[in-house]
Amino acid sequence: MPASMRAHARDSARELLEIVPLVMRTVAAELRAAGELPAPAHFGVLMAIGERSRTLSELALLRGVSLPSMSNSVAALAQHGWVRRAAHARDRRTVLVEMTGAGRAVLERVGRAAQARLSEALAPLDPKARRELTAGLAVLRRVFAAPPAAAGARLPTRKLEDRRTTVQRGRAAAGRLGRAS
Amino acid sequence: MPASMRAHARDSARELLEIVPLVMRTVAAELRAAGELPAPAHFGVLMAIGERSRTLSELALLRGVSLPSMSNSVAALAQHGWVRRAAHARDRRTVLVEMTGAGRAVLERVGRAAQARLSEALAPLDPKARRELTAGLAVLRRVFAAPPAAAGARLPTRKLEDRRTTVQRGRAAAGRLGRAS
DNA sequence: CCGAAATACTTAACAGAGCTAAGTTATCAC
DNA sequence: GTGATAACTTAGCTCTGTTAAGTATTTCGG
Numbered sequence: 001m002p003a004s005m006r007a008h009a010r011d012s013a014r015e016l017l018e019i020v021p022l023v024m025r026t027v028a029a030e031l032r033a034a035g036e037l038p039a040p041a042h043f044g045v046l047m048a049i050g051e052r053s054r055t056l057s058e059l060a061l062l063r064g065v066s067l068p069s070m071s072n073s074v075a076a077l078a079q080h081g082w083v084r085r086a087a088h089a090r091d092r093r094t095v096l097v098e099m100t101g102a103g104r105a106v107l108e109r110v111g112r113a114a115q116a117r118l119s120e121a122l123a124p125l126d127p128k129a130r131r132e133l134t135a136g137l138a139v140l141r142r143v144f145a146a147p148p149a150a151a152g153a154r155l156p157t158r159k160l161e162d163r164r165t166t167v168q169r170g171r172a173a174a175g176r177l178g179r180a181s
Numbered sequence: 182m183p184a185s186m187r188a189h190a191r192d193s194a195r196e197l198l199e200i201v202p203l204v205m206r207t208v209a210a211e212l213r214a215a216g217e218l219p220a221p222a223h224f225g226v227l228m229a230i231g232e233r234s235r236t237l238s239e240l241a242l243l244r245g246v247s248l249p250s251m252s253n254s255v256a257a258l259a260q261h262g263w264v265r266r267a268a269h270a271r272d273r274r275t276v277l278v279e280m281t282g283a284g285r286a287v288l289e290r291v292g293r294a295a296q297a298r299l300s301e302a303l304a305p306l307d308p309k310a311r312r313e314l315t316a317g318l319a320v321l322r323r324v325f326a327a328p329p330a331a332a333g334a335r336l337p338t339r340k341l342e343d344r345r346t347t348v349q350r351g352r353a354a355a356g357r358l359g360r361a362s
Numbered sequence: 363c364c365g366a367a368a369t370a371c372t373t374a375a376c377a378g379a380g381c382t383a384a385g386t387t388a389t390c391a392c
Numbered sequence: 393g394t395g396a397t398a399a400c401t402t403a404g405c406t407c408t409g410t411t412a413a414g415t416a417t418t419t420c421g422g
Binding site for chain 3: 040041042065066068069072073076091092093094
């Protein structure tokens with residue numbers, strides 16, 4: 001790789017580090033302000049499930065989070081009645097997560113609201129800027145859509161020695177699939 | 182605004198909603214993997230303080246978070262010795278947060294490491310894609326850099342059915358700045 | 363100049379997403 | 393069947409963020 005390209009990659013990296021969190025907080029705020037959805041991150045999950053039913057592993061991979069994380073998120077969504085756990089026909093280990101009517105409705109409403117708000121922010125852009133934004137987003141999607149997470153997974157958890165510790169009790173979400181039924 | 186533009190804005194909005202969280206996850210993971218920095222979100226704060234000393238309110242506004250949130254973050258950074266709380270010359274209510282040598286060092290190291298990792302991810306891009314990415318990021322910066330959030334600032338509509346009672350009694354304590362020194 | 367209002371924080375209690383490590387149950391390979 | 397593997401779940405933790413309710417300090421109205 002030529003030095004100039006490496007330099008460019010470094011600059012882009014710095015830009016990403018600086019800009020993405022800013023965009024993220026606005027997007028998250030929009031989703032929150034759009035109401036109902038208690039968890040901004042759940043929007044993407046809901047969208048994925050909306051396309052078609054998915055297994056937990058599929059969802060975790062798609063969203064680039066760990067399995068326990070996704071299990072938790074799905075539990076939360078299920079508690080709201082937006083998704084339903086269903087048994088997989090052939091493999092009883094896997095959980096198929098499918099959308100409910102309520103889920104489809106909330107996805108529609110929240111999506112509309114968030115889009116409307118974001119559109120407002122994007123409205124002042126001239127056509128050239130719009131094209132650039134679209135192209136840039138496409139590149140981002142290519143790069144980050146499927147992160148195999150080669151990233152340093154092994155990190156000995158650091159602990160902040162004396163920080164105010166917010167003790168919280170687990171929230172235990174009752175029995176999952178009515179296996180006993 | 183013509184219908185086509187509105188439609189485009191809507192599509193971009195949807196793209197943002199879908200892609201940005203994905204990118205964010207990777208960026209956060211990179212920062213975490215880069216070591217030392219226990220808090221991905223602190224990177225931006227550190228950068229802001231690095232430019233020049235800031236008050237808490239300034240930082241909270243810049244990063245778009247609440248004052249207590251920023252107070253907490255700064256407390257964490259201070260505990261690591263990366264920033265220092267200093268008295269404001271004229272207004273003793275405000276806290277000036279300034280960077281220490283250690284802070285500058287860690288900012289430099291972590292920035293370098295994260296850039297290196299991200300650069301790897303961006304390396305496979307061809308020149309055209311690089312240009313598109315750069316242009317797109319520039320647009321994002323323009324749009325999201327300074328959102329004073331005319332967005333739903335006042336959203337008193339809490340409707341989570343399960344709102345806990347939160348009975349609490351305050352106790353208070355002295356400020357953390359050595360006022361007695 | 364004094365009391366009320368406004369500012370700038372801090373403390374407290376909590377929610378929610380993320381993680382790892384360690385189970386549990388089901389499938390598969392032999 | 394036994395052992396390995398795969399798909400989840402549970403448990404315990406960290407970190408970021410929230411609102412509500414305090415404490416200092418400054419500013420302003422009279």
